[in-house]
Amino acid sequence: FGYASTLRCANVLRQAEGKVQGKYCGNRWCSVCNRIRTAKLRTAYAPELASWAGAQFVTLTIPNVQGEQLHSVVREMLGQVRLVADNIRRTDRLSWKAVRKLEVTYSTKHRNYHPHLHLLVAGKAQADALVRRWLATHPDANPAAQKVIPCAGPNAMAELFKYLTKQTVKDADGKDTA
Numbered sequence: 001f002g003y004a005s006t007l008r009c010a011n012v013l014r015q016a017e018g019k020v021q022g023k024y025c026g027n028r029w030c031s032v033c034n035r036i037r038t039a040k041l042r043t044a045y046a047p048e049l050a051s052w053a054g055a056q057f058v059t060l061t062i063p064n065v066q067g068e069q070l071h072s073v074v075r076e077m078l079g080q081v082r083l084v085a086d087n088i089r090r091t092d093r094l095s096w097k098a099v100r101k102l103e104v105t106y107s108t109k110h111r112n113y114h115p116h117l118h119l120l121v122a123g124k125a126q127a128d129a130l131v132r133r134w135l136a137t138h139p140d141a142n143p144a145a146q147k148v149i150p151c152a153g154p155n156a157m158a159e160l161f162k163y164l165t166k167q168t169v170k171d172a173d174g175k176d177t178a
Contacts, residue, residue, distance in 0.1 A: 006030045045099065049120065052097065052151075056127035059147040060134045061116040070113050074102065077115060084133045092129045097122035120151065 002025070009032050010022035024033050049055065060081070065073045081100065089096045099120045104113050121127045127148045135143055 002027050009033065048097075049099070052120075052122040054123050055151040056121045056124055057147075057149045057151050058119045058121050058127050058130055059116060059145075060119070060131070060141075061114070061145040062138050062141050064107060064110065064112040064114045066112050070104065070115065074104070074115050077117065078102065080137050081117060081119075081134075084130060084137060087133055088126060088129045092125075094126050094129060095122070096126060098126070098130075124148075124150070 005025040006027050006029065008023075009025040009027075009030050013020050013022045015021075024030075024036065026033050028034065028037075062073070062077065085096050085098065088094050101118045102115065103118060104115045106113055119130070121130060131146045131148060134146065135141055
């Protein structure tokens with residue numbers, strides 16, 4: 001039923017009183033509905049994120065894992081990032097404001113998965129503490145793969161929110177694949 005409703009998502013548009021309306025499926029795999037969901041989230045988060053002077057975009061990675069390990073590894077990663085945030089608040093005495101998004105990519109070449117986190121963090125000190133503590137928790141992670149990028153300009157927030165609708169990746173041959 002879900003996939004069938006996605007095929008019909010917004011296939012009929014009606015115009016009434018100057019507004020165009022359609023019926024949407026609401027499924028998370030639907031690119032139309034995901035774009036709408038992303039726009040709503042960006043609008044809701046915009047006032048708070050605009051107040052973050054010095055916001056940083058952080059990527060935290062771990063080594064690739066096999067499919068049978070993915071679920072437990074993702075649960076562990078999400079728990080560990082919460083513990084790291086608690087330690088930053090308690091031990092480093094830094095305030096903690098962040099928005100987090102999990103992304104998992106698949107390597108067709110190696111046939112394994114790469115779970116990683118993208119975060120928007122309210123400050124350089126918090127971002128640096130996050131990466132330092134993440135690497136201490138994950139000694140097998142590649143330090144060069146952990147990224148901290150300053151958010152600057154009006155479209156900086158879009159960098160994190162694009163991961164909500166990202167549905168394709170490059171395969172081993174460099175072609176887009178679902």
